[in-house]
Amino acid sequence: MDFKLVSEYKPTGDQPEAIAQLVDSIRRGSKHNTLLGVTGSGKTFTAANVIAQINKPTLVLSHNKTLAAQLYGEFKNFFPENAVEYFVSYYDYYQPEAYLPATDTFIEKDLSINDEIEKMRLQTCATLLSGRRDVIVVSSVSCLYGSGNPEDFHATAVSFKVGDIVSYKQFLYKLVEALYTRTERDLLPATFRVNGDTVDIMAAFGEFGSQCYRVMFYDNEIEAIWIVDPATGARIQTIDTLTIYPARLFVTTKERINAAVQQIYLDLGKQIEFFEREGRTMEAQRIKQRVEYDLEMIKELGYCPGIENYSRYLDGRAAGTRPFCLLDYFPKDYLLLIDESHVTLPQVHGMFGGDRARKENLVEYGFRLPAAKDNRPLRFEEFEQMMGTTVYISATPADYELMKSEGVVVEQLIRPTGLVDPPLEVRVTENQIDDLLEEIDKRVRVEDKVLITTITKRMAEELSKYFDRIGVRNRYIHSDIDTLERIQILEDLRAGMFDVLIGVNLLREGLDLPEVGLVAILDADKEGFLRNVRSITQIAGRAARHANGNVILYADHCTDSMRYAIVESNRRREKQVRYNLEHEMLPRQAQRSGTGQSTLLASQGEKIQEATPAFYLPAEDHYMQAADVQGTYVAGENLDTLIAKAKEDMERAAKSLDFLAAAKYRDRMYELQKLREENRNR
Template sequence: MPQFELVSEFAPSGDQPTAIAALVRGIKEEKKSQVLLGATGTGKTFTMANVIQQCQRPALVLCHNKTLAAQLYGEFKDFFPNNAVSYFVSYYDYYQPEAYIPQRDIYIEKDSSINEEIDRLRLLATSALVSRRDVIVVASVSCIYGLGSPKDYLEMMIPLHVATEINRDDFLRRLVEIHYERNDIELSRGKFRVRGDVIEIWPAYEEFCYRVELWGDEIEKLSIIHPVSGESSKPLTDVYIYPAKHFVLPQSRVDAALEEIELELNQQLAKFQAEGKLLEAQRLAARTRHDIELLREIGFCPGIENYSRALANRKKGEPPATLYDFFPDDFLLFVDESHATVPQIRAMYNGDQARKSTLVDHGFRLPMALDNRPLKFEEWNNRRHQTVFVTATPADWELDQAEGEIVEQIIRPTGLVDPVIHIHPARGQVPHLIEQIKERAERGERTLVTALTKRLSEDLVGYLK
């Protein structure tokens, strides 16, 4: 099994060695929560990387927005070029959630644009987590939303081994079951093509394709090929094909779920009719029965996540499976900028429930749609394992979780200190500013002046001219 291998031309310096040693010691002592209080520019990412390398455990780095996640993903990729560093954020370039405004009788249908590359990286993250331990996932808070079950995801994986028997038609059928589409003309991500006994598959999570060559019912050859040129670059003895979507189930489970969906539909229709809500009943019946037919015929429908409680065989109110469930029990969690990330996690559940409750009350969704949700804060807190809250300004909750113990990282590796700040009264500020500018100009230095608004900065420029 590959080990984490930190690659850097720099060694820890400043406060980093002390902070790394303290955090590693706390992890080995099985402390659930620690706080890394790191000033700006002290190299907190490098400290996290060293902790991961010394502990040799899978890690989840949680960020409060996509921009910060992308920045950290790039840094960790540089620190761990020989390990699996993955990026897991919302894959929508544009997202308009399904909603209903009863005051104006306006229904807003779900509309979205999926970023194919981010979708690939999300699938790459989960495929790495179920196949190896040297994995770092940098994720936004959207990772606490429901995802398919890791158990189903792993069970639906297709293993291929050279010199083993496989029925060609059964193999093609299984590819379709895990949401790969057949296209014999144009091969693209998440699709496969068949040419006689040669099957070429482009995994939804890779940038290359697999070629499977059969001799009768035996796998004769496995290889990696370039998706454009088709040239074979590397022969293989084993290949594992993971599903093209996170929500994946065997058809037997889908059939069982349909019974539960139909039962809840009948109960909700009876409720609406008893309340005299005939329009809501008609609306719910038409939409749900259309979805049931799609699930029965092709095993998928738009908005399938709204039926995830039945499909995953969960009880009412039971938390959904999330990215956390793909990690082993001993993974490390780093909550970056925790003063901003933790409040976001607190707020996500309530906002989601308010919107979906309106949809359920007016017949657009079954009540089970309420269980397609992010984790509640308490559920997230219970699921997180050993955690390091990384921030320059820890909030009371983080300090309470760490029982007041703080690992400080104040001295920068560069040795640079913060400039001395002088506060002057607002009265006479412009003459004072001009005096300071002249003083800097005499020394051949430059001056940067920041103003509160664009208009104020324009007026100041006009005055100085």
């Protein structure tokens, strides 16, 4: 099936030229291409047109889960009739096992898996192996970490059709090999239930959630296959064929398991001998106990916690060879789009080193066999070898992309809305919070939203707490917030449930927020990766979708990065203004590109509601004041009692170091004392 792009919009501005140049370059055999597109110029729509015209399986690589979720929603809207899949890390929380020799501390592996994302990962692999060509996978760099062997994943799948002659027992054995569990209770995903000649199977995943299938046998012949309601058993649909894919990515055949177990025993003996020869009996005993326990589980269940550390044996790979990953599931001629490449590629560069340092300690002190080091993310040179025809997409491409593209860059600077880049204004840091509050007040009055970027997560949290005290409706967002909760926070900002979003670098690339009228960059002169020219340009781009967007850089001196960002912004503004004048275009407010990340939220329901506050405090009309002073009181009130109460509250707040609240109670006490004096003088 071919890709079918569905959109009410047509390419405008310099989009048609950019699409034509990219498609022509790819068809002429160019392996590396760069699209330099400013924020809000419709890079995603351009990419969608390129995908539709090239018509190959496509991987869209993003550098974080939040942006990947937004891209997934947008491509889902552009290609409703094609397979659009989502593949990111399924950990809401992940603490890898580690050993700290300095303190003799072993940290057990601890994690929290998001079941919905795990199902989407499995669905991605199943779709790629199904033979479909109209597949778009939106992924984070998680796709470069070790995964199961695609051949084993496919071989372990249970495929059958009506009329097949299948041994009833053999059929059940195959389900168990696919890591499905037999149950006599209510069906859960990845379980099956046997009732006479009927087998009910609850799929581990599916396009519309886990579906329940009923397979009916007559002797050893499959007589019928139904999709049924898991609660009532009522038939929903009759089908002729069915493929049940494994419930986990790390699966293998019985033959591979037997061969792997024998090889693990051999390597275990060598490692024990090595430790004993070195006189390290504690390490020898430790590795013996841990590996033998894992082997017993693998022999009995075909699985054990941390089985990925034995992936080299289960895959049949030689020592030192790279693991399988999602890229192995793609055909050789796939199309690779690297979104925000200036950030994504450095992430790919850095993954291997951090993983190797941790694994070497585990191996050195007898917690893992040396083969555990081969369960790792790809090295950058391995990733390069597996890259398909590539398009680097960025508003600020780095030197690597420019070098690979040999200086040939497709520019996309004109926004379909006619909006020009927001002006960059530099202000001193003295009284910057008071100045920022005044700017927030202006924006809130016209129902615009504000983004504030800080240097650290702690600073974002403390600023959020301060805003809470003075009545500014706000939330903060950074890497400690769960994936789906981050998405919900952005949806709530768009819905008007709060006005100010505070964050670190998560507020940079790709966030489609046309409601944002002001971006404030605190500590803009702190030169570093968060405040280099690319970062400043990307942060400023968050205000580029608003007709009256503005960017304020709070700094005490102008760094080279600030200077270059301002010069480049002025160059782009000049070109955009000239285009608008030539084509008699008036800038208009950008609209949201669709349901976006809410596509992912639809399946979460109450989980998100529990994780995210249901409401935000309303902003007060005069939240700029340090205290909300009472001006009048009802006649007959006991002013002495109120003054004493205000003084008590002030002292309590001061003891708890909440000086803002203390100032508020102090001003209230003074106002009450003044009112009491006025009453006495009447």
